[in-house]
Amino acid sequence: AEQAKILVAEAEENNLGHKALNERFARWHTCGLCEQRHHGVVLCALGWACWKTYVGRPETDAHRLVAMSVLGNGLSAADYNEEALTVREAELAMLRRADAPEYNTLSVMSNLAIAYEALGRPEALQAKRDVYYGYLKLQGDEHQHTLNAASNYAWGLVQLERFEEAKALFRKTIPIARRVFGEGKELTLRMRWLSAEALYKADGATLDDLRE
The missing domain is CATH 1.25.40 (Serine Threonine Protein Phosphatase 5, Tetratricopeptide repeat)
Structure with missing residues (x-):
């Protein structure tokens, strides 16, 4: 987690561009050695660390938005389904307040459907x-x-x-x-x-x- 934090900070400080920034941010959810996504409790722990790193930024900050998604993915991967649902609902509400592009909103809505389904909620189909x-x-x-x-x-x-x-x-x-x-x-x-x-x-x- 600390390595991901440092790499992202360096990319921001040195204006390395979106490609480098995205590659470095991926360390929050993907192993830098084998390039496989983390899963289970490891992804959950990284999700919390990622969220704590960027939660203090403005609500519309890109890293804060992605950090919330990483947190939701981690909670879901560790079967904390109620908590994952809460995060997904908050994420969707935040995107709508920010008038985010429809593509981004649909991606979060898809994750929200998965969260509903994991809990057997009838809202999943809608x-x-x-x-x-x-x-x-x-x-x-x-x-x-x-x-x-x-x-x-x-x-x-x-x-x-x-x-x-x-x-x-x-x-x-x-x-x-x-x-x-x-x-x-x-x-x-x-x-x-x-x-x-x-x-x-x-x-x-x-x-x-x-x-x-």
Whole structure:
């Protein structure tokens, strides 16, 4: 944690630019040796250290905003789900007060949906729906973020046994994923697998359904 703090401070002091600053800030969540993300209680501890380092800055400071996200990720990784939800809600409220770009807001809303889901909260599905339609409006139906959000929303529908809605969404989005990203893309494969799960779990699935 201390190394990350020093590296970021040096980048700021010497005006090394956004690329160098972002690379150094990544030390708060990624190992500088193996370049793998930290996880579990280690990420949680780093999240708290990161937040304590930048919490005194103005609310709209970029490092303070990212530090809150790192804290939320750490709490979630360590299964402190109630605390993670509190952080995500505060983060979203802060971005809205700052009139942040919609892209940043949607990213936080996606994390908020995950926090709701981890706690079994009914708000999870509405949050996933809002994220999907938000990306659809912002980036169009062929963007990877939109298709990822569609997949998450459809799977939320499956979990609530709203199979017809899920199948309709998959029928709309899977052909786009196949056309834009190809058959072997991880996103395409994931969407097809989730679609198959939806068909398998649905009562009264027809032979035509199973052929899809």
